[in-house]
Amino acid sequence: MSSPLKPLPVWADVALIPLLNVAAAFLISGLVVLAIGEDPIEAVRLLIVGALGDLEGIGFTLYYATSFIFTGLAVAVCFHAGLFNIGVEGQAYVAGLGAALACLTLGFLPGYTLVVVAILAAAVFGAAFAAIPGYLQAKRDSHIVITTIMFNYIASALMGYLLVNVLRVPGQMNAETRQFPPGGIVPQFHVLLKPLGIVWPDTPFNLSFLLALVCAAGVWALIWRTRLGFEIRTVGANASAAVYGGISPARVTIITTLLSGALSGGLAVNIILGEEHRLILEYTAGFGFVGIAVALMGRAHPVGIILAAILFGMLYQGGAELAFDKPKISRDMIIVIQGLVVLFAGALEHLFRRPVATLLARRTAHPPI
């Protein structure tokens, strides 16, 4: 029988532990690099230079980070209610359908009102697709982990069908829609900055990044400064206390999954409206799943999620450069590192907790209150 853990100081909990987890993930990744006969130090150098070495790298890094902020927030909102939404991938995919339908059918809307409507449509479609697992969890006690995993497959099959049979441009081989009208596009920074005389290389980095930051601030305010957030956290921390406090866990579960689905729509805004300007098959490419790692690493706090999202953005961008320079290291290496981060930040979250707690307890003579 081991003694219960002493509470850690806040700084250790939010900064030191995640840092140690990431460091461990990188250490093991380094061993893998070593094992395939490359120099890990050189690999890290290439990765960082590729991600942050020039404005182009930074643009791509932040573009990827934008996606991860949205999906990380989507997962994190559910974490606060004690729910594990693994379906962000599918919800974002269906959200893409919402954005595309708006752009393809409402092209008559003036100016940028189309893009606003398309963003809202993405949120609504994402939320609607999340609503079903949310309802099943709240009313039927069907575990959301299971249902959302299954719903990812449903999303994939549904979208595949629609893109191949319904939305595809006749005569085209690619399973994708036609290009959106200009009013349905989220402007990219290099386009916006040109009239101001600032030259930014041509990257997909677009205004969705600001929307992501606004969403992060909004999630923070919602969770910690509103009644709904209070109810979400109460249900997540102690469902019995929630019932005692007159809070309906079923209602909170449904609302939270709706919010989560709407946030996952941000992925469609960044990729579909911000870069591709058309809906393409399997556009989500696993970004929804990476959101789980981002939320875990960011400890479900918006600030942590932004930092984790930027780290993953660096991994994606730097990893692509690394794979280009070192053919022995394929892009799969990034998936290995991701997997290790999930392993250390999620599954082995408490690996360093006890040693750190013991170390700190030894250093601080008197316990906190």
Place this chain on the structure above:
Amino acid sequence: MAKAADSGAAIAIELIGVDKSFGAVHANKHVNLQVQRGVIHGIVGENGAGKSTLMSILYGFYEADAGEIRINGEPVRIRSSREAISHGIGMVHQHFMLVPPLSVLENVMLGAEGGPLLARGAAATRRELARLAREYALEVDPDAIVGDLSVGLQQRVEILKALVRGAEILVLDEPTAVLTPSEADQLFDMLRVLKSQNKTILFITHKLREIMSLTDRVSVMRRGEMVATLETARTSPPELADAMVGRKVILKVDKGEAHPGKVVLEARGVTVRDDRGVVRVDNVSFSLREGEILGVAGVAGNGQSELLEALAGIRPLTAGEIWIDGAQRPAALQNPQGMRKLGVGHVPEDRHRVGLVMPFEACESAMLGFHRDPVYGAGFFFDRSAIVADEAAKMEAFDIRPRAPLLKTANFSGGNQQKIVLAREIERNPKVILVGQPTRGVDIGAIEFIHKRIVAMRDAGKAVLLVSVELDEIFALSDRILVLCAGRVTGERRPDETDAQDLGLLMAGVGERAA
């Protein structure tokens, strides 16, 4: 060093100075116990007296902080259930440790398969079961699926599991709690047969009737201490009840005459079933007047918790009605929020699990249930300064230490956590306040403060319903006492016309039913 020469008086188990604390809770205080071989030895005590902790130490679930265990005179260290089994100790848990879809044979073999291939172990276990069936009349079809068996037979499988592993000492933790009366009688017959074969049986219960009809010797635990060990034949239920409940110095609470006014809360035939459909509150009726404290006494687990939850709107009624201010509670308000609207405050029994949210700041825990009130912010957003100021004022009024509204709830001591709950409920000025176990795990200073506050509520004309398993507390605070046993009201007394022994008998249900 041969300690036990004479097998007639041989000591099978000896506990010397066993001590165990969980944080601030001192669960076992220097417990000494001797159990002779080949007897049925009962251990009685109220829930929370430390019986289960003691048995868990004996079975290796916990390790004692201090003290010694001797099995057949040999000092032993038991660090796991595996070690307990190797010393011949078998445990029959209150909640069976069986795998329902497996057969009896498979369940008995589980963890003692005797190798990677099952056939040989299965044949050996089958022979062993046949032998046990012959010798102890413990017959169960080895190929029956456990999930299909009655609860009584499942318990028999648990006993067989222990015997197959060579148990000489059997520990049964509240074994009759799940049995029908006839199944309990069969269990007793079984235990007598085992005793005749020189097995030692430790039988834990809080039912005096079972102690009297089954055991040879009985030990009484109270508040973590072993207070008496008696020959069953030379004791009586009243003596045991007395020892269980104790004649502690009654806490003094300054309180004048009650001046009860009109009835504000009335329960009429309230019946509550738990999640498994078992009746926990059985046709309970009472009325509560303003300006009085009605104490509900009973051994823990006899329906008080469910009654409290039903009154607070958390648990639905199976039958019966609740009337407030002379009107039946409308169906739309049969929920915690509705009861708050009707002016019924509730201090739940379990502040950790129900009353507070431990990871929250104190000021957040302090608005649970009232968080929709506009004083905490008029619109969608909270007014943080109002929330913090509100809790700061309550901390001042209730002397909650430290005065830190932003400190995490979990970092307050038990007494101060309880004061956070009390402040939240009392400061809302309810008409009726339901109070469950107000001083459980609370230090003496806070107990006095909390008691004074409860009496002050009464004197301010509020109706107070107090549920407590602490008889002292019931005596010190109540103007009337209601006793519950097995979900039924077994009596109502005034504190000045009863004593601990009388209440103890009502609580144990003695004389209530002859069987």
